[in-house]
Amino acid sequence: MITDIADSAATVTNSLDSLIDAGDHTGRPFNVLVGSNMGNRTLIFSVPMATFYEISEVANKQNLSAVPAYNDQPVAQRRLDEGHAKKLAIFILKGLLDTARRSLEKSGHPVPATLQRLQREIGSQPYISMQPVTANIRNCKFGGDGLRFEKNGGVITVYLSDKHVLWIIDGQHRRYAMDMVFEFLKSVVNNNRYPRKPVLYVPADDPRREPTADEAKVWATAFEIARSDCSIVVEAHLGLDIDQERQLFHDLNNLGKTVEGGLAYEFDNSNPVNRFIKERLIGDGILTATVVDSDNAGDWAKDEGVIARKDLVAINALLFLNKTTINGATPADINAKEEYGTRFWEAIAQIPNWGVAGAKKNTVAAQPAVLKSIAKLVYDFSYGRDQDSEHLERLVAAIEDGDIDFSHVNPMWRYFEMSQDEKDSFCPGMADAVTPEEAGINLDLGNYDATSGLMRFGPKHNDIIRHVGDMIRFKLGLPKRKALAKLQEDLAMRKLLEEVMESEASTLDEVS
DSSP states (O other): OOOOGGGGGGGSSSTTOOOOOOSSSOOOEEEEEEETTTEEEEEEEEEHHHHHHHEEESSSHHHHHHHHGGGTTOOOSSOHHHHHHHHHHHHHHHHHHHHHHHHHHTTTOOOOOOHHHHHHHHOOOOOOOOOOOEEEOOOOOSBBBBBBBEEEEEEEEEOTTTTOOEEEEEEHHHHHHHHHHHHHHHHHHHHOEEEEEEEOOOSSOOOOOOOOOOHHHHHHHHHHHHHHTTTTEEEEESSHHHHHHHHHHHHHHHOOOOOOOHHHHHHHOOOOHIIIIIIIITTOOOSSSEESSOOEEEEETOOOOEEHHHHHHHHHHHHHSSSOOOOOOHHHHGGGGHHEEEEEHHTTTTTTTTTTTHHHHHGGGGSSSHHHHHHHHHHHHHTTTTTTTTHHHHHHHHHHTTOOOOOOTTTGGGGGGGGHHHHHSSSSGGGGGGGGGGOOOOOEEEEETTTTTTEESSOOHHHHHHHHHHHHHHHHHHHOOOOHHHHHHHHHHHHHHHHHHHHHHHHHHOOO
16 A cells, blocks of 8 residues: 655664665655565565556566567566456456445445446456465565665555566466556546457447446446555565576466366356356256266266266356357356256256266266267257257257157167168168268267166267267258268268279270
């Protein structure tokens, strides 16, 4: 926090150890706590976002080469990832809107409908905070000697002049995100327009329109909060040389253990797909299977009809986003599709033996690969290249009415393992509906055990999703994938060219 200090009551020193009178009071004053991080002196203080951006810099190649005065400074940072910074900027916007809402509620004022709508469109979560930023003040002696300190009662103040730059060790993307937020808010408040860059918010009703008067008021409030009420905690290391700074960068970015996927999904309430799972599927009782962190996937004898959280998330990623991950999902991606997602899981619940003890032994639909295949099909007919409401309804109704045989003994699942006679006998006509062997694409769906009568789908889900989807299309009389039709056309053309070349070669041999 920036504080004005009365000179007459102050003790000024160049040494943090002795606090002996010396020096002058030039520079900007910051009240600090003196830390001892692994025995190394650090300064811990809080500054407004705008001030933090002003007094800090990032020692990556792009920044150092762009500023002549910094050309001789050593590099100690990785390249900036603007995509990652944009996600953080949207995160900060969430926080500013949430602060505005809580401030109104605390003062007893009603929360405007526009603010509530903006929160729904941008997203919200139970709590929003940013971790402290780590920096290094390069141009002082190790431990802080050479900086000007002042002790006034129990308060220690450091004076940082323009040359005392906070070189960011951990937090360059947060710093850039703050700048993106300020640029966005300045454009809205000063120019009454949503900037084309950075694109941090797009109106759900009309992506091309400008802010309404009510929206402008909300963003102006958020701008004021960003400049006054939101601060950043900084831990400044003192006088590290380049090897020390680089080592600290390495340790901060490589020694932390990543949170395991299941736990991360369970704890995260910010991602809109996660919120759909928790609030609609689990909260409203739509999902009949119990969600667990581990489902003993390899031991079907212990199957209690549960579904692993990571698998549930992956299935919904395909259902809502046509992706293998929910990272980057926005409320706009999900809010308008909630009923669509609910219909899918209500249909899945109608599959015999799904979500009950022993499900994996009684239906292949209890295996994630099959559920992903169905989710992919539903997306394709709803929002993808094969969008068709009639085909979508045919598919969902077939699941609900039991028109698809999801038993293990359905020969369709082991089509690629059959001899030609078996294919002609059990699955006549399917050859034209699935990927041909000559395409060179993996056709291994898994393993069928004739003794137990169980079909276990393999781990290569991306391939399996396509093939099972093709089989279900064939079973229901739905059109084949456009990509499959194109592949078959290309293979037919290649075969024709090979036949022509063989014929010409044969004719040349005869002439010779």
